[in-house]
Amino acid sequence: MFHEEPSLRHRANRNRVDAVISNGKAKSAVISSSESKTFLEQRAGTSLEWNITTGTPAAIVGKLSTPIAGTASGASQTFLRENAPILGLSADDVEELSEIDAFEWGGLQFIRRQQTYEGLPVFGANILVGVDNKNQVQMVTSGLRSQVAVKSGEKEISLKEARQIALNDLGEDVQQRSHITHETVFYPTQQGDVKVYHLTVPTNHPLGTWEYFIDVQNGEIVDSFNSMKFHSFYFAPRARVYPENPEETKLTTVMLRDVKSPYKQLDGQYCKVINEDAPPAQADNTYRFDFPPDNTHFDECQVYYSVEKVYQYFMDLGFRGFTVNNPYGKAHNGQLGANVHTGNKYDNAFYDPATGQIYFGDGSYPGNDNGLRDLAKEVDVVAHEFTHAVIDEYHPKMFGSEGLALHEGYADYFACSLLNDPDLGEYVVPGPERDGMIRNCDNDLKYSETSTEPHDRGQAWAGACWHLRKAVGQSVADFLIFGSLLVLGTNAPTFKYAKDMLLLIDQYWCGGEYKATIKRIFETERGIPV
Incomplete structure (x- = not known):
């Protein structure tokens, strides 16, 4: 069982300066x-x-x-x-x-x-x-202060006395980790600025790097705190999830990042999960969301983890967040709404532009040999729907058969690139009865060999993107492909247009270094019009 680092509860964690910098009372402006x-x-x-x-x-x-x-x-x-x-x-x-x-x-x-x-x-x-x-x-x-008000006094304690005051405050069993350093500064308090010895005390017990501010006139501890930055489990809720899906990865305990205080529900900076079958999941008193896979709340944890993972991936590429065109994000500071247990044994997942949210059905397998397994339990399915939301954030209402096919192709590519695996949906599609995956990005489909159905034609775009990734590496390919998506100048792009945007991104940011490779893969091998 994980707990808060004990030293964070030590009496030396005073942090009195918080009262000064956040008292909410405006001082009179010193400038007329x-x-x-x-x-x-x-x-x-x-x-x-x-x-x-x-x-x-x-x-x-x-x-x-x-x-x-x-x-x-x-x-x-x-x-x-x-x-x-x-x-x-x-x-x-x-x-x-x-x-x-x-x-x-x-x-x-x-x-x-x-x-x-x-x-x-x-x-x-x-x-x-x-x-x-x-x-x-x-x-x-x-952060300048116009008036440094310092109380006067004649007697001052010695630096040696100040050191002992700090060590005594840390307790009889204090164990120093290295020598104490010091400087003399003026420190703000609610009564004015105080001349203090600022001591830095590294210790093994209680574990920390303790900052002490001791009044040089009377030896009072004006403030103290631990400046060590802990990877605190106390304020880092945890859950058991599948890092990819139940077939390829084992249940793993992970940290659920950016959960909002008081850290009891799956409502975070970047994602809020809605369970359509039950009230929201609640963490226990150790801030763990610990549910078995057959519990209704497990999917909430799985999808929260997946959305956070995908959100960070796109932010690293330069994504601005769901702040302009996404209805849910605009109303919730860029957060994405994610729904689990959608419908009744619903065999699909989707992104809804009207709500700005993503949705995941439970699937109808077993019981229906042609059905799917629980779609919330596969990270690349979540990433696919997330990518649709990303595209709509920059290009709402993209239309046309090729525009819709590009929507699907981009979504397939980024879902697979994130996990470094060209197979999409290998868990949700039951292997014995079906082919064992939804789609595969590592394909040789030509543009002319696909129908106008968006998912079918999108495979040609995803396949070309994946082969570009194999040729130039993930970081370069992700940069070029994400850039080509951002600079689309029409809501009805063709494959030719999107390919030309790839060449544009390469020309402006990479000096045309990958032009020949792009043209070979997209034009010669895939037959996308020149």
């Missing part, structure tokens, strides 16, 4: 309304957000300056000097900001500076300035 109004009026299109805790700007975004001579670091410093009042700073305050980091991201060079007071760092107070390639400031994010 006229100053901020003038600043924004002089910079058309600029936006400013306030930090309710500090009363200073949290973020300013827009064309904040004209080009400034010198380096990005110098440009950021010049901007801060010229605009100190809008940030709640004096000229002296700006000069006391010390550069602590610089990095480039998204076309901007970012410079981070630490706020200091009386030569000491103000804990957690820094400012980040983003400068473009013309040395124009485009972005400022800040």
Whole structure:
């Protein structure tokens, strides 16, 4: 049985700073309304957000300056000097900001500076300035505090005394893992800023890297917490599922990611599962969804796990989430609704554009030799329906026989590529009575050999995509194929059009490196029109 890491419940986990940074009480803005109004009026299109805790700007975004001579670091410093009042700073305050980091991201060079007071760092107070390639400031994010209020006092405890206070607080059986490091900083409290010894205490028992903030004047523990990042089982619900399907993989206990607090139902950031036959599954008091495969709630766990797996796969490819065209996602912050036990022994699974949700029937086998097994228990079936939802997110109402065939072909390909297995639906199709799978991406079907039925013709597209994957590798093929899907410029694409989009993606992002391979597979071998 998995439990929360015991040290996370230790008395040293105070985290009092949470009360300071999330008290919900807005401080009076230190910048007058006229100053901020003038600043924004002089910079058309600029936006400013306030930090309710500090009363200073949290973020300013827009064309904040004209080009400034010198380096990005110098440009950021010049901007801060010229605009100190809008940030709640004096000229002296700006000069006391010390550069602590610089990095480039998204076309901007970012410079981070630490706020200091009386030569000491103000804990957690820094400012980040983003400068473009013309040395124009485009972005400022800040956690600066305009007024560092420090109580006065004459007597100070020694660093040795502070160390002992921390060790005593950790308990008589404390076992150090390495030496204690320290710095002196100003730390925020609800009563003002306190000069403290910031000690970092690594221990084996209680396990952690403990951060202590001890008042240098009276030895009071102002705050303390464990900064070690545990893979905590306590807040990581678990369930038994099949990693692929019951025929190819054994039941495995997995972590169900992104389940929303209080972690008792299968309602997460990316998926909510609806059981059409019963109330929602409930986790036990150890946050486990532990159901046998014949229990109605097992399919909820299986589909939640599968959707999370597929969602992450597509996000790694650049998927934006179900946020624009998916009805369910728009209403639930990108979440996908997934339904299990749809219908009565229903032999299918589907994505419904009207609801923006995916659905899985129980199947009618055994009992019906021509039926299917439970469709919720196979990951690639879930991935196939998920891909339909992805396509509709970018291209709602794709139509035409070839448009629908591409829908199916893309869905087959990505479902199989995710699991690195060209066979689709090998569990849900009973082997003895049927061929043992729904479709196979590793095929040699030519475009002219297929009918206009979407699933049939889609096999030619999926097969071509799979052979491209075999030729150039999964990462390149997934990138090219997903890109070709995104840039479709019509709701009625033909196979020729989609193939041309593949060539376009290759030309723009890969310099035409794979042109010959694409043309050979899609045109010569598959007969897709030139």
